[in-house]
Amino acid sequence: MILASSAWWGLATAAGAAVSYGVLALATARLSQSTLRGVLFAAWLLHALTLAEGLLGNPPRFGFAPALSMTVWLVLTVYAIERRLFPQLQAHWALAGLGSAAVLLSIVFPGTSYHMVASPWLPLHWALGIASYGLFAAAVVHGWLMTRSERSIRLAEQNNAGVPLMTLERLTFRFVEAGFVLLSATLLVGWLFAEQLYGPGLAWKWSHKTVFSVLAWLTFAGLLLGRARLGWRGRKAVNVLYLGSGLLLLGYAGSRFVLEVVLKRI
Template sequence: MILPSASPLAWLVTAAAVLAYAVAAALVWRGDAAARRLTVAPAWALHALALALGLLGRPALFGFAPALSMTAWLALTTYAVEHQLLPQMRTRWALPAMALLCAATVLAAAVFPGRALPATASGWLALHLMLGLACYGLFAAAVVHAWLMGRAEARMRQAAQSPAGLPLLTLERLTFRFVQAGFILLSATLVEGFVFGEQLYGHAWHWDHKSVFSVLSWVVFAVLLLGRSRLGWRGRSASRVLYAGATLLLLAYVGSRFVSEIILRG
């Protein structure tokens, strides 16, 4: 089977986005705040344009790599908005890593743009994709904050200042707010898939790999939130459960589509 390929325009935008992200990562690492603002914003905009060219093209293409690219873009968007609300948050470590991740995923989306979406797809499919991608983005933001929380906790044990610039308890609250929001959207996505399976997939809900991993991730996140509220889970224990749930969720759509598109070529 011949896989679809990105258009020449999409490749041009992708190359520009990758270059802009690389420059932004280098400038942030050097601590150049003014230059950071001048490079991250264009990279973010070019990334969005590259995603739009795939989703709004004729035919519209989507698959595991665009899903990863959209997740990284949403995580970066969330982090940028949060940095505006919490200017004391430091970006020396997290932002360069996120910029390089975005560069890798936008390039992957150009190499593997996915399959053509049905031209006659129901509007429920668009809603389902938006809910799922927003859910991925929120949990990605939660994972980033859990990583920052772990670094802050390690530095605190060494009697050093938090590398994130925020108190540990603030990072913890932010992490679980993202988890709660992501859990709500994940629940809505699963309910929509169960109720409107015929309109979404042309068949009723059934237990395939994507469904199994999605439900398992929902159970893990439910246990995490319950453990947080009832048992006071926090720190490394809570982060490990979050990482496990995020991994299962990643395997649900991205993993199943990767196997289908790349390994099985179906």
């Protein structure tokens, strides 16, 4: 825990984001559409300022909790854009709850301070990896909505997701495909330019992070191949998506959690 390392305004924006998300999660049914949009935008903006304080501070900080927080922020960004295209999409209460939890977690565990970055390209490498996290997380959210929609259809209930099942499936795999491209780019850059990114003597090695990331890549490759060649759909495809996302989560966030929280090597 390094609460004192955060600037006061960073803590203020984080608290504001957590409260805004909490209001959105608990009072969604009682808010008008205009109020809901305003609260969501306020929470999203405060969340963005919180992330900027950590990444652009002096020194910058990063770790498992900021990585999860940025992932949730990216998912909320995607959701906000999709709400413009599909106003009937219903997931803000769940995403707001995740947003509040992610921001609070990043307050308690703000990450490691990086006093010197080996390469100016390292933040870009991080950005590619986190962007792939965000896209796969968006795919997981849509896969969850798809499962709920499929269950509602089977039980002849109202579709709580608010979007047709085929549309949800199409959106899910678009996010998987985009995330797979970025994850491939992240692994390729890490393999080819590890020493330039992290410094001399720090070439590609089979660490826990690398092993889980490669396993996740193989899982997602299998998912896309299974969908294209074997027609995987529905629950089988979503379960493989969950597996790959879990492996990817263990790759960076999981290994950093062990280092920062369990072993306290920060």
